[in-house]
Amino acid sequence: MKDSVIIVSGGMDSITLLYDKKDEIALGISFNYGSNHNLKEIPYAKMHCERLGIKHITINLDFIHQYFKSSLLEGSDAIPEGHYAAENMKSTVVPFRNGIMLSIAVGVAESHNLKNVLIANHAGDHTIYPDCRPEFIKAIDKAASTGTYVEARVIAPYTNITKGEIAKIGKKLGIDYAETWSCYKGGEKHCGKCGTCVERKEALAEAGIVDTTEYED
Known part of the structure; x- marks a missing residue:
């Protein structure tokens, strides 16, 4: 039975989760909050959902770009530029982004009588992003279950594993990661130098996947 909504950006992690849990997912949700890379990511999210026969919607969060501070x-x-875990990457934090997106996704789930909301945060996010950490997921899961009639749950199965894992x-699932987007700069090609590009390269190498991503460098 398909009882889940997934927050799907079009990046490596959420596309992996999409295929990993495809038999449970009734709806994929992308959020356009005006970031540099949204317009590169979201078409991949839509494409993969359509490929799997999963309905996909994009919700605009224009207020984030207008009122929030983030590089x-x-x-x-x-x-x-540099490593994903470096101190300077904190500038990329969009304050409470996952909290906002999860809250909306929980509301959408209840509106469709769906119980679970899937998100693909992982252990590599913990250093930089507070709303990716296990304690945050635990707290918002509790809020979702107590704040909805369907007792919605936030499911984050990758919270304690790395992007390489x-x-x-994804390798076992046969995912072509060339059909995903990571680069925060959002140019014509992946820059190859920002934290998310560096992390992408490391993860693919760790998994023994030939990296066919087009990089500027």
């Missing part, structure tokens, strides 16, 4: 919202030149799952 992700300021253009490609504002995006720091996620890529290994």
